[in-house]
Amino acid sequence: MTPELVRCIKCKRVSFAVSRAEALGHISSFNAYYEALDEAGKSSFGGPSSLDNYLCLCGGADFVPAAEGDVPDGSTISGVLYEPHPIPPA
Numbered sequence: 830m831t832p833e834l835v836r837c838i839k840c841k842r843v844s845f846a847v848s849r850a851e852a853l854g855h856i857s858s859f860n861a862y863y864e865a866l867d868e869a870g871k872s873s874f875g876g877p878s879s880l881d882n883y884l885c886l887c888g889g890a891d892f893v894p895a896a897e898g899d900v901p902d903g904s905t906i907s908g909v910l911y912e913p914h915p916i917p918p919a
């Protein structure tokens with residue numbers, strides 16, 4: 830499945846959309862891996878993962894769907910938390 834691309838409202842950087850459920854799944858599997866590392870292994874990462882890692886690089890958290898051609902060829906894009914239909918917190 831092709832990831833849905835979204836564009837940051839603040840800086841217009843394009844990222845791929847990750848649902849909250851996907852993000853939480855990635856975070857918990859990364860953190861399980863991270864916690865099992867020794868100190869040397871941990872030091873090669875910035876720390877445990879959290880939803881803060883799913884913001885735009887500019888810190889923006891508001892996105893709109895990206896148009897075809899918004900992504901320059903060869904650019905590296907990261908994942909951001911984006912819910913097309915936000916679900917109210919439980």
Ligand SMILES: [Zn+2]
Nearest residue numbers: 837840885887
């Ligand atoms: Zn941004």
